[in-house]
Amino acid sequence: MTDAALPARDGASVWRRRALIAVPYLWLLVLFLAPFFIVLKISLSDTVIAQPPYEPVLDLANGWQGVKDWWAGLDLENYGLLFEDEIYWRSYLSSLKIAAISTFLALLIAYPMAYGMARAPKSLRPTLLMAVILPFWTSLLIRVYAWIGILNPEGLLNQLLLGVGLISEPLYIMNTETAVYIGIVYSYLPFMVLPLYSSLEKLDDTLLEAAADLGSPPWKSFWQITFPLSLPGVIAGCFLVFIPAVGEFVIPDLLGGSETLMIGKTLYNEFFLNRDWPVSSALAVLLLLVLVVPIALYNNIQARELEAAK
Amino acid sequence: MTNGFRTNGLMAACVAALGLALGVGQALAKEVRVYNWSDYIDDQILKDFEAETGIKVVYDVFDSNEILETKLLTGKTGYDVVVPSATFLSRQIKAGVFQKLDKSKLPNLSNAWPEIYQRIAKYDPDNAYSINYMWGTTGIGYNVAKIKKAFPDAPLDSWKLVYDPENLKKLKGCGVMFLDSPEDLMPSVLVYLGMSPDWSNVKNVEKAAEHLAKLKPYITKFHSSEYINALANGNICVTVGYSGDILQAKSRAEEAGKGVEVAYSIPNEGAQLWFDQMAIPADAPNLEEAYAFLNYMLKPEVAAKASNFVQYANGNLKSQEFLDKEVKDNPEVYPSPEVFAKLYTMPTIEDSKIQRALTRAWTKAKSGR
Numbered sequence: 307m308t309d310a311a312l313p314a315r316d317g318a319s320v321w322r323r324r325a326l327i328a329v330p331y332l333w334l335l336v337l338f339l340a341p342f343f344i345v346l347k348i349s350l351s352d353t354v355i356a357q358p359p360y361e362p363v364l365d366l367a368n369g370w371q372g373v374k375d376w377w378a379g380l381d382l383e384n385y386g387l388l389f390e391d392e393i394y395w396r397s398y399l400s401s402l403k404i405a406a407i408s409t410f411l412a413l414l415i416a417y418p419m420a421y422g423m424a425r426a427p428k429s430l431r432p433t434l435l436m437a438v439i440l441p442f443w444t445s446l447l448i449r450v451y452a453w454i455g456i457l458n459p460e461g462l463l464n465q466l467l468l469g470v471g472l473i474s475e476p477l478y479i480m481n482t483e484t485a486v487y488i489g490i491v492y493s494y495l496p497f498m499v500l501p502l503y504s505s506l507e508k509l510d511d512t513l514l515e516a517a518a519d520l521g522s523p524p525w526k527s528f529w530q531i532t533f534p535l536s537l538p539g540v541i542a543g544c545f546l547v548f549i550p551a552v553g554e555f556v557i558p559d560l561l562g563g564s565e566t567l568m569i570g571k572t573l574y575n576e577f578f579l580n581r582d583w584p585v586s587s588a589l590a591v592l593l594l595l596v597l598v599v600p601i602a603l604y605n606n607i608q609a610r611e612l613e614a615a616k
Numbered sequence: 617m618t619n620g621f622r623t624n625g626l627m628a629a630c631v632a633a634l635g636l637a638l639g640v641g642q643a644l645a646k647e648v649r650v651y652n653w654s655d656y657i658d659d660q661i662l663k664d665f666e667a668e669t670g671i672k673v674v675y676d677v678f679d680s681n682e683i684l685e686t687k688l689l690t691g692k693t694g695y696d697v698v699v700p701s702a703t704f705l706s707r708q709i710k711a712g713v714f715q716k717l718d719k720s721k722l723p724n725l726s727n728a729w730p731e732i733y734q735r736i737a738k739y740d741p742d743n744a745y746s747i748n749y750m751w752g753t754t755g756i757g758y759n760v761a762k763i764k765k766a767f768p769d770a771p772l773d774s775w776k777l778v779y780d781p782e783n784l785k786k787l788k789g790c791g792v793m794f795l796d797s798p799e800d801l802m803p804s805v806l807v808y809l810g811m812s813p814d815w816s817n818v819k820n821v822e823k824a825a826e827h828l829a830k831l832k833p834y835i836t837k838f839h840s841s842e843y844i845n846a847l848a849n850g851n852i853c854v855t856v857g858y859s860g861d862i863l864q865a866k867s868r869a870e871e872a873g874k875g876v877e878v879a880y881s882i883p884n885e886g887a888q889l890w891f892d893q894m895a896i897p898a899d900a901p902n903l904e905e906a907y908a909f910l911n912y913m914l915k916p917e918v919a920a921k922a923s924n925f926v927q928y929a930n931g932n933l934k935s936q937e938f939l940d941k942e943v944k945d946n947p948e949v950y951p952s953p954e955v956f957a958k959l960y961t962m963p964t965i966e967d968s969k970i971q972r973a974l975t976r977a978w979t980k981a982k983s984g985r
Contacts (some may be wrong), residue, residue: 481837564838564982578682
């Protein structure tokens with residue numbers, strides 16, 4: 307082997323590696339950054355009655371002057387409005403609250419489920435896993451509609467409870483925030499169960515046996531061994547539920563009442579009712595910023611775990 | 617306006633999408649692409665049109681003006697005929713999304729009802745851009761038995777039924793839904809409060825919003841299509857909604873045969889008129905076929921067939937002799953001249969600052985703040 311061949315081969319492998327890394331970056335650029343900048347640009351423009359319903363529109367026919375005019379027409383006015391009007395920050399806060407409570411409820415329900423699945427006989431686990439994934443075979447919209455049928459004053463739940471005589475007046479759950487919680491927890495439960503299951507399944511049984519041998523009661527073993535070891539699953543599950551729940555639109559629209567304020571609905575109103583694409587774009591940009599913080603946090607934790615695993 | 621259960625609309629959309637796919641596959645020489653409200657036409661009309669003209673109809677549906685408007689403003693919808701409501705049409709004309717109609721290609725316009733077209737001219741000056749498909753009112757729909765039980769001597773023919781807090785309080789227990797559309801609801805609140813229904817007057821609208829906030833505790837939900845279902849199933853006892861939707865809830869309740877009786881009333885203080893208009897987008901790919909379709913829809917027998925099916929009134933005077941008796945003689949569909957004289961129309965809001973103030977007042981009222 308001559309010395310000259312080595313750097314050449316290294317050079318080639320560096321390029322290959324770069325090309326390989328470029329693929330996901332290109333993906334990100336085309337499918338995330340480019341649309342984001344379009345939204346960002348619209349958020350800086352003003353609404354008008356035209357097609358498209360905002361101005362300025364970049365006019366390349368006028369050459370450099372066109373670009374300059376376009377640039378001069380952009381401003382931060384819409385963001386100012388978002389801070390002036392309480393409805394917007396109220397929507398953000400209320401979305402965060404609803405998402406946080408739903409995530410917590412989903413965790414409470416999903417943990418015993420995942421735990422039971424991980425403890426089930428090996429032969430049964432694929433079936434249980436299938437049962438968790440099964441609802442995805444039906445569209446989310448249809449499943450949320452099914453909840454309308456269940457929660458209605460004349461719906462299945464009330465008929466059942468009235469039938470067995472547990473209640474004498476129908477319960478008004480439909481069109482309240484409670485219905486929104488039920489809808490979100492139900493819809494996102496699999497996203498919580500699956501990561502929990504995958505981390506609980508990996509749990510080494512001998513650790514629990516050793517703890518029991520040393521006289522640790524089961525609840526103590528759970529809190530000191532099982533739960534800490536399942537934390538990656540807990541965190542992954544919580545983020546998978548929390549992040550989409552913040553921007554949820556369909557569930558609050560169908561199940562919630564008029565007092566349920568969520569940012570997805572506020573955004574919809576700005577876009578469709580007010581026809582104000584610039585303000586709704588500004589809302590979307592801000593929503594992204596609100597969500598980027600927990601996502602970055604999540605990545606950070608994950609990276610640290612990978613480090614620790616090494 | 618909105619009609620049909622949303623699920624049905626969805627299914628119809630799926631079927632339409634399938635039809636679109638098949639249509640592309642067959643690549644027929646002539647076709648017209650129509651985008652209309654869900655559950656808003658007798659399918660036989662489309663079949664008859666295809667048989668008579670040899671033009672294939674690719675039919676697609678939407679369930680809100682907002683969705684249609686967003687598509688139109690984005691441009692290149694690919695549709696040849698769309699059906700916005702007049703308040704939306706007016707703004708869309710200003711945005712330049714439609715083309716002026718060449719009336720020489722629409723000889724059947726001679727069947728039009730002058731009184732209706734004159735009202736529409738407020739939105740579409742000289743009726744230059746659109747023809748009328750259907751029109752109706754925004755009034756009160758109620759469950760006869762439930763109202764009787766909750767509120768025996770209820771003023772069923774007045775806005776007092778739903779806008780007087782004392783009255784609405786009595787109906788809270790059996791369910792109340794209002795349209796989630798400020799431009800259709802606010803004017804009637806203004807009328808109830810004794811003001812002009814003109815909802816471009818921000819000061820008055822703010823007063824109306826304050827009043828609405830007082831009603832908030834008794835309102836189950838603001839939604840623009842759910843009330844059809846809810847009313848038909850007996851889940852609510854009163855709603856403020858579109859005439860055709862409520863009449864549709866009525867016939868669905870009858871079909872279901874569970875003893876739910878729905879009725880519609882046009883309050884005697886006056887109610888809002890709305891119009892759904894057919895127009896041709898500026899970039900329509902099949903212009904000749906679009907004219908052929910519009911002209912066909914203007915035939916008296918066809919317009920009557922459409923009205924008989926959906927139970928809305930149409931703007932075609934000559935069609936009236938072909939109408940079913942139940943439709944023609946139903947004062948909820950074709951109001952008497954005295955009632956008609958009291959019906960009002962809304963100007964379209966163009967100033968975005970006013971629009972924002974109005975929507976803001978509306979959101980505030982809805983969230984009870």
